[in-house]
Amino acid sequence: MLTQDWMMRQIETMTLAIAKLMFHKDSAEYEMRGGQEALTAADSLHASLNALLREGRVAEGEDLLFSSLNTEDPAFLEAAVDFYFRLNLLSDQELEAGNFSRQEIEEGLRDVMDQYGVVLP
Secondary structure (H helix, E strand, O other), X not given: OHHHHHHHHHHHHHHHHHHHHHHOOOOOOOOOOOOOXXXXXXHHXXXXXXXXXXXXXXXXXXXXXXXXXXXXXXXXXXXXXXXXXXXXXOOHHHHHHOOOOHHHHHHHXXXXXXXXXXXXX
């Protein structure tokens, strides 16, 4: 239990630090770029990821994230950070039901950052 709590705090700290350093925000929450009528590709990805999370389809969400990433657009990075931040809020039981673990959250976040050329310590 202590290990999981420590891992949760580490992931939260990482996502908030990325949000602060990369986007100059105090929150890891994604901010929609387009309006309801003019969603950007990153907005659509964010909406799809949230829908998959609500349905408990966590692993599918991560697969969609990596297949959709556009490293030329920082909005996709913001959507990814939001995704991992939200994943970290799930209980261990919810993660397990979605075929996922806290370790995979950290690894996924690191992998996304690597794709953007940022190496996390």
